[in-house]
Amino acid sequence: MPDKKNSLPNRERMKIARIHMPERDATVRSRNFEEVNLGLSAEDAQIEATRCIGCAKPGCVTDCPVGVKIREVVDLIYAGDYLAAASKMREDNALPAITGRVCPQENQCEGGCILGKKGQAVAIGNLERFIADFERTSGQLGLPTIAPSTGKSVAIVGSGPAGLSAAGDLIQKGHRVRVFEALHELGGVLVYGIPEFRLPKTIVKGEVNNLRKMGVEFETNVIVGKSVTIDELMNDEHFDAVFVATGAGLPRFLGVPGEHLNGVYSANEFLTRVNLMRAYNFPEADEPVYDCRDRDVIVVGGGNTAMDAVRTARRLGAKSATLVYRRSEEEMPARAEEVKHAKEEGVEFRMLTNPEEFIGDEKGWLTGARCVKMELGEPDASGRRSPVEIKGSDFILPAHLVIIGVGTTANPLIQSTTPDLQTTKKNYIVIDEESTRTSKRGVFAGGDIVTGGATVILAMGAGRKAARSIHEYLVSGVWETVPAPVQ
Amino acid sequence: MYKIVEARSVGFKIKQFTIEAPRIARKQQPGQFIILRLHENGERIPLTIKCSDPEAGTVTIVVQSIGKTTSLLNCLETGDYILDIVGPLGHPSEIGKFGTVAILAGSVGTAMALPTANALKAAGNHVVFIEGARNNEMVVFEDEVRAASNETYIMTDDGSYGEQGLVTKKLNDLLADGRKIDFVLAVGPVPMMRAVSQVTKPLGIKTMVSLNSIMVDGTGMCGGCRVLMGDKSKFACVDGPEFDASQVNFEVLMQRNTMYRDKECQSLKRFEENKEAELEMVRSQFAKEEHNA
Numbered sequence: 140m141p142d143k144k145n146s147l148p149n150r151e152r153m154k155i156a157r158i159h160m161p162e163r164d165a166t167v168r169s170r171n172f173e174e175v176n177l178g179l180s181a182e183d184a185q186i187e188a189t190r191c192i193g194c195a196k197p198g199c200v201t202d203c204p205v206g207v208k209i210r211e212v213v214d215l216i217y218a219g220d221y222l223a224a225a226s227k228m229r230e231d232n233a234l235p236a237i238t239g240r241v242c243p244q245e246n247q248c249e250g251g252c253i254l255g256k257k258g259q260a261v262a263i264g265n266l267e268r269f270i271a272d273f274e275r276t277s278g279q280l281g282l283p284t285i286a287p288s289t290g291k292s293v294a295i296v297g298s299g300p301a302g303l304s305a306a307g308d309l310i311q312k313g314h315r316v317r318v319f320e321a322l323h324e325l326g327g328v329l330v331y332g333i334p335e336f337r338l339p340k341t342i343v344k345g346e347v348n349n350l351r352k353m354g355v356e357f358e359t360n361v362i363v364g365k366s367v368t369i370d371e372l373m374n375d376e377h378f379d380a381v382f383v384a385t386g387a388g389l390p391r392f393l394g395v396p397g398e399h400l401n402g403v404y405s406a407n408e409f410l411t412r413v414n415l416m417r418a419y420n421f422p423e424a425d426e427p428v429y430d431c432r433d434r435d436v437i438v439v440g441g442g443n444t445a446m447d448a449v450r451t452a453r454r455l456g457a458k459s460a461t462l463v464y465r466r467s468e469e470e471m472p473a474r475a476e477e478v479k480h481a482k483e484e485g486v487e488f489r490m491l492t493n494p495e496e497f498i499g500d501e502k503g504w505l506t507g508a509r510c511v512k513m514e515l516g517e518p519d520a521s522g523r524r525s526p527v528e529i530k531g532s533d534f535i536l537p538a539h540l541v542i543i544g545v546g547t548t549a550n551p552l553i554q555s556t557t558p559d560l561q562t563t564k565k566n567y568i569v570i571d572e573e574s575t576r577t578s579k580r581g582v583f584a585g586g587d588i589v590t591g592g593a594t595v596i597l598a599m600g601a602g603r604k605a606a607r608s609i610h611e612y613l614v615s616g617v618w619e620t621v622p623a624p625v626q
Numbered sequence: 627m628y629k630i631v632e633a634r635s636v637g638f639k640i641k642q643f644t645i646e647a648p649r650i651a652r653k654q655q656p657g658q659f660i661i662l663r664l665h666e667n668g669e670r671i672p673l674t675i676k677c678s679d680p681e682a683g684t685v686t687i688v689v690q691s692i693g694k695t696t697s698l699l700n701c702l703e704t705g706d707y708i709l710d711i712v713g714p715l716g717h718p719s720e721i722g723k724f725g726t727v728a729i730l731a732g733s734v735g736t737a738m739a740l741p742t743a744n745a746l747k748a749a750g751n752h753v754v755f756i757e758g759a760r761n762n763e764m765v766v767f768e769d770e771v772r773a774a775s776n777e778t779y780i781m782t783d784d785g786s787y788g789e790q791g792l793v794t795k796k797l798n799d800l801l802a803d804g805r806k807i808d809f810v811l812a813v814g815p816v817p818m819m820r821a822v823s824q825v826t827k828p829l830g831i832k833t834m835v836s837l838n839s840i841m842v843d844g845t846g847m848c849g850g851c852r853v854l855m856g857d858k859s860k861f862a863c864v865d866g867p868e869f870d871a872s873q874v875n876f877e878v879l880m881q882r883n884t885m886y887r888d889k890e891c892q893s894l895k896r897f898e899e900n901k902e903a904e905l906e907m908v909r910s911q912f913a914k915e916e917h918n919a
Binding site: 321322331359360361362365366367389390392398399401411416421423424425426429430503550 | 663842849852892
């Protein structure tokens with residue numbers, strides 16, 4: 140344990156105000172793709188760590204989907220041993236520089252922090268980011284130890300958060316791990332979906348390289364289900380187990396008239412063009428994206444993806460960037476910080492509004508959206524009050540570009556070429572909750588391809604859970620004892 | 627890194643590349659395509675596979691210089707590398723015993739139609755292949771087309787080779803002669819495929835067209851390639867690329883394909899002014915990789 144212990148009485152600790160995360164100025168950042176949050180200094184991290192009162196039963200740890208030993212990590216930060224803190228973090232979280240940036244901490248670790256009940260929670264996310272960044276810039280990696288080789292091998296399908304975190308855990312157990320990625324770049328949603336200003340690509344590259352240093356193999360440009368099937372991976376390429384972590388699949392559209400007009404995008408397409416293909420840098424980069432400059436942009440949806448899209452449109456020079464959401468701000472699933480940042484950057488929020496039709500000119504280019512006003516009625520299946528249309532409240536919102544960010548449905552590529560893999564009616568893969576085992580021997584699944592669209596950290600949690608179960612299976616060789624998946 | 631084992635010119639601004647890509651070569655079926663990318667700042671473009679050799683681990687594609695990426699690609703030679711290739715994408719062509727099958731292909735579309743023609747012929751169909759091109763310099767793979775069909779017609783817009791006229795003229799002539807055609811496949815520019823559909827739809831002849839909408843990932847993730855089939859939206863990359871022509875809204879497809887016209891022109895112009903440097907940039911990334919290996 141660290142030598143330097145926090146001797147300040149709890150009452151004094153609680154008087155210290157939460158350290159504010161320094162941010163790039165909103166008017167400047169809304170015109171570029173530089174990261175918004177600038178990170179804490181070591182001094183600030185020390186002060187923030189001092190605020191932790193060291194609960195005997197830390198709520199932060201129980202509320203973390205991957206069970207990071209946060210209290211111990213904070214103690215190590217307080218003691219100034221940042222590399223040890225990073226190493227401790229990595230025991231449970233393979234991607235701390237990423238989760239420190241994109242986790243909805245207010246609902247997880249910080250939501251469980253006792254200080255948050257009366258005042259402000261310890262800024263755990265900011266501390267996490269601090270130690271991960273410290274480690275990266277120090278050049279000394281606090282890599283965990285790797286067990287001797289077991290001679291077993293695991294194929295991981297998808298290099299997003301679920302796949303990467305499973306890879307990190309499995310390689311530590313001494314298994315051979317090979318990750319297959321359909322795109323040309325590694326990271327899945329972390330590189331095609333989440334924008335540079337929220338999660339710089341160099342951070343993702345850094346975490347991927349750390350896994351490489353630990354011995355994880357990567358192969359890009361392989362679409363499992365097309366380039367190779369699950370059966371071929373197991374029979375011809377001799378993988379002992381396969382973890383399917385292919386993520387959220389096909390973009391959902393609204394199914395309203397005019398969605399084929401030029402200027403209507405899915406959020407996936409818009410973000411992929413800008414993030415993965417760097418269209419913000421056209422013509423240096425070849426891939427084009429709709430020219431937002433001096434144009435009116437509408438983004439439909441209330442989640443993080445919609446928020447990323449609307450803030451991206453703003454940065455591409457949109458005259459107006461408006462978020463249209465059919466419920467009220469209270470029901471929006473986006474992280475609190477994203478909502479705050481978006482407002483600071485000049486994004487307009489039109490809540491309780493729903494597009495019913497997209498309108499275009501004679502050449503097929505979008506000119507606007509016919510919207511209706513909504514009001515909140517009875518709670519629906521999600522527990523949120525369901526939006527009800529107000530009759531006769533139609534109005535036209537002018538728009539040159541509409542981006543639909545209302546979620547995804549399962550991509551059936553793997554399921555359609557793996558007949559013995561049981562799926563739900565909506566094509567999600569059925570697993571046994573506890574073991575993450577699918578109906579097919581040796582095949583496990585987790586993340587959005589099981590749950591539908593969720594968050595990075597939940598996918599990472601699923602990856603960790605799968606890794607534990609895969610390890611058990613590889614060591615014991617026992618599959619039959621597990622109950623059949625329940626649909 | 628995917629090595630080009632053979633690059634050769636097969637027509638005016640048309641080049642054929644045979645590339646090492648063992649995973650794709652093992653799985654490819656007629657009608658499927660790949661997506662490739664040439665350098666770190668490059669775009670992803672879809673190209674149909676002409677054929678593959680699973681033993682040698684190679685796939686063959688045919689490329690016509692049209693935009694920036696195809697023009698840059700056509701500067702590459704045997705021994706050069708392609709940064710990324712992924713596939714095989716899309717559903718394979720529908721192969722069945724239909725009777726008399728007419729295949730209409732426009733210029734570089736001939737390469738895409740060839741594997742399907744071979745498969746249809748092998749399935750016992752009488753294959754009528756009508757190849758169209760602007761002029762004699764753009765007529766490609768004539769020998770292979772003749773080998774893949776029972777009856778072959780070459781049409782050129784200017785009459786510089788074969789017969790003068792569009793492929794639909796020949797189709798209309800055959801139908802006017804009372805020839806019974808049971809199945810049609812059309813591969814080529816959208817106006818050509820639309821024209822074919824306009825001939826066959828009133829006659830109720832089942833017609834498939836291979837749609838070339840704008841794509842990014844090719845796995846169904848972005849939805850940019852969506853095409854309107856009646857009142858339903860379909861993704862060309864995962865639901866296609868071949869669709870029943872009678873259902874396709876060709877107007878919407880043409881309109882969506884103009885989405886980036888300005889930017890495509892800008893890119894091409896920029897490339898033509900800076901060809902050598904761009905080519906050098908592509909080659910240098912592999913020199914580095916080869917050195918490291």
